[in-house]
Amino acid sequence: MIRIFLTGYMGAGKTTLGKAFARELNVPFIDLDWYIEERFHKSIRELFVERGEASFRELERNMLHEVSEFEDVIISTGGGTPCFFDNMDYMNGHGQTVFLDVHPDILFNRLRVATHQRPILQGKTDEELRAFIADALEKRAPFYVQARYRFDAGHLESRRQIAGSVQQLRSLLGV
Template sequence: MVIKRIFLIGFMGSGKSTLGKRLKSELGWDFLDLDDYFESRYQTTIKQYFAEQGEQAFRKAEQALLSEVTGLEQVIIATGGGTPCYFDNMAVMNRSGLTIYIKLPVKTLAERLMGAKQVRPLVAGKSGEELVTYIQEKLAEREAYYQQANVIADGDVLGVDGFVRIIKASGDLL
């Protein structure tokens, strides 16, 4: 398989953007954060878009942008945590490139989200216990989609070198 693009998927706070930026320098490819791309394209924050348009409108707009970026080559794309779970997004990503699920335990995700500088609309205002419960519930809903990834990787164990080895073992890079 010739790999033209890599999609990083996983729950919010799993490190998709951080890994994507590091893979960019390792592979010499471009990096695109789908959330940042959304905000640039729509000239608003995701939080504001959610507040004004609602989640369903956001998911439709996100789907359109995902479809657009599948035409790019030599790019690593960090998706939003919910991106794989709507419409046929997971199938589109699997057809278009290598999908990697960065899997992390609930506790690690909660710690990362509690300490995050950026407030995410879906977890804003949740206490520690509420956040853990929310993550458990959302992961239960999303896991079936995430499990469709070409590669499922333990985000606590693998470093960038490990991800690069997995990518190179998965096929030829364009």
Template sequence: MDKIALRRPIFLCGMMGSGKSTVGRKLATELEVPFCDLDEMIVEKAGLSIPEIFEQKGEGSFRALERKLLIRESQYFKGVMSLGGGSLQNQHIVDHLKIYGWLIFLDVPHSVISDRVEGDANRPMLKAGSSEKEDNASGSKIERLLEQRLPLYRQAEITVNAGDRPADEIVHEIIKKLTLYDGFNRR
């Protein structure tokens, strides 16, 4: 495969457990560009894990830091960035990311997401506001979050049906789709 030159950064969006970090790392390696995980950046800046931020400072504080870092970094970043599942908080953020880079949605069915994140203690959104254990186990919390976030995710320039597909296959589909746009040049 010919190598391609990335002119604009790539922002991977989708639900928790959709594979954004795994696919993002492989995509960055394939394109020979830097990789950044927004959640890791938040942890580094806050000096706390994501569950600790939620517990000690609340979701509002987490979202404010997430928004601040995303808006700032997206203007200068050159590579592939995986976003948190709730990073697309509003229309302003979606529009901002699409101005500065390619927004790509990894679309994964809620049943696959539920299987991947079930019992993961590092997923505070599955705990936040949920008083019933059955709510988490049934996947209905994930379904509600997905329903709320889909209108923003679906505004991505590119959607890849990721499901249970191998990360390498998803990466090659992303590259194939991006080569149809002017944002890629052959090297």
């Protein structure tokens, strides 16, 4: 049975690498944020605004527990998922956990071109975006590093790099 949780900051490549890895292993890929949006027919942003952060995080935890029962699956968590409740311990107890570690400069470059897709980043200057990323990584690092595996996901810019990363991840996890 395969159950792998990919964690890391936004822009780390959880969806990009997760989809490719799931195809390689011929198992379903679940993005926890997409799963939540499908279940509740609302965007993460709408749920966050309507419920507030505390209630949203509780909902997120419940959905994490739900998808953690699936077998033969790759699950991409939201960037903040590991940082609340006992989510990291829970994931470690229910599958293999991988922290997709990416240098802040690479995250900056990836997120800078995607600010229109991420409302929390909209309107930030380059300096503000760099500071935002650095601050968030500092706060989240104690949770991310609890993953069983740490994987350098800094090379996902081309199909060739993604394919190479998939093979490296497969070797690391022994699947």
